[in-house]
Amino acid sequence: MKKTFSGVQPSGDLHLGNYLGAIRNWVRMQDEYDATFCVVDLHAITVEQNPDELRRRILDVTKMYIALGIDPDKSTIFVQSDVVEHTELCWILNCVSARMGDMEKMTQFKDKSARGSAQRASVGLFDYPVLMAADILLYDTNVVPVGEDQVQHVELARTLARRFNKKFGDTFIVPQPKLTKEGKRIMGLDDPIKKMSKSATSKDNYIALMDDVEVVRKKIRKAVTDSGSEVIYSDNKPALQNLINIYSLLSGKEIADIENDYIGKGYGDFKSDLADVVIAFLKPFQEKFAKISDDEVKQILKNGAKTAKIRAQEKMKLVKEKIGFVI
Ligand code: TRP
Numbered sequence: 409m410k411k412t413f414s415g416v417q418p419s420g421d422l423h424l425g426n427y428l429g430a431i432r433n434w435v436r437m438q439d440e441y442d443a444t445f446c447v448v449d450l451h452a453i454t455v456e457q458n459p460d461e462l463r464r465r466i467l468d469v470t471k472m473y474i475a476l477g478i479d480p481d482k483s484t485i486f487v488q489s490d491v492v493e494h495t496e497l498c499w500i501l502n503c504v505s506a507r508m509g510d511m512e513k514m515t516q517f518k519d520k521s522a523r524g525s526a527q528r529a530s531v532g533l534f535d536y537p538v539l540m541a542a543d544i545l546l547y548d549t550n551v552v553p554v555g556e557d558q559v560q561h562v563e564l565a566r567t568l569a570r571r572f573n574k575k576f577g578d579t580f581i582v583p584q585p586k587l588t589k590e591g592k593r594i595m596g597l598d599d600p601i602k603k604m605s606k607s608a609t610s611k612d613n614y615i616a617l618m619d620d621v622e623v624v625r626k627k628i629r630k631a632v633t634d635s636g637s638e639v640i641y642s643d644n645k646p647a648l649q650n651l652i653n654i655y656s657l658l659s660g661k662e663i664a665d666i667e668n669d670y671i672g673k674g675y676g677d678f679k680s681d682l683a684d685v686v687i688a689f690l691k692p693f694q695e696k697f698a699k700i701s702d703d704e705v706k707q708i709l710k711n712g713a714k715t716a717k718i719r720a721q722e723k724m725k726l727v728k729e730k731i732g733f734v735i
Pocket residue numbers: 413414415416417448451539540543544552553554558
């Protein structure tokens with residue numbers, strides 16, 4: 409069975425973009441692949457985190473994975489920092505595989521550090537793609553399902569794997585990125601030109617998976633629309649296109665049918681129905697989430713870490729042998 413690995417950071421609110429762009433695909437993939445899904449807390453601390461909030465979010469993101477349909481009996485679910493091999497392999501790749509020239513090309517670092525000052529960004533933020541490569545390479549991952557913004561990082565993992573293999577002999581599988589085609593289209597509600605993002609300046613940018621009914625209605629009502637008044641799916645109407653995508657993905661209705669339903673109606677009717685569609689998805693999810701206890705999650709994470717650790721240790725033994733450590 410081919411292996412897949414992916415992860416989400418326990419920082420900020422998980423939102424519809426995370427679900428439609430990533431986690432929904434993971435749920436489908438877990439039947440076809442030997443799947444591992446990680447809560448990447450080591451990645452989260454590349455920017456400042458409040459320790460109590462971080463602790464809470466790690467448990468909550470895990471609960472969300474499960475409530476969204478990741479099944480701990482089918483997939484391995486674990487917290488990155490529970491498996492120290494991630495940091496160990498990251499360091500080794502830093503030294504023997506990654507070059508400054510690779511890292512200076514990383515556009516996400518340039519974007520993120522430009523928002524603050526590059527001088528004040530953590531060294532970890534700069535090195536984050538190497539840690540991500542370590543995550544992927546530790547588990548002989550064949551396929552990495554990611555959004556468009558992470559493809560460059562998976563490309564780096566490919567480069568580091570190839571370079572290591574060339575220098576030390578076959579050690580790592582060279583992974584493939586797998587783009588989610590609808591997911592990359594989930595854009596911000598307040599700015600349909602940019603991806604929906606939990607680090608957006610306004611919470612009106614996204615619908616968080618934990619938003620309550622009133623907040624969902626308000627955010628959709630406030631969502632930017634295009635000029636005109638007809639509900640049609642066109643590149644000239646990027647805001648509406650995004651809202652129709654969300655409607656279609658959550659309801660399973662074809663885009664053409666949605667357009668048909670709103671002939672002669674306006675944005676207001678469409679938005680009010682879209683809110684119903686979103687709420688019909690979020691409600692059962694939130695109920696499932698509420699039923700999962702912290703203790704249950706901790707047990708699932710403990711089991712997941714055990715499985716992940718066995719695999720990671722085996723890989724690290726090989727890596728250390730190759731590079732000349734005594735084991
Ligand atoms: N960097 C990814 C993000 O921010 C999360 C991530 C960390 C990841 N390690 C990974 C994704 C390994 C896929 C595979 O979205």
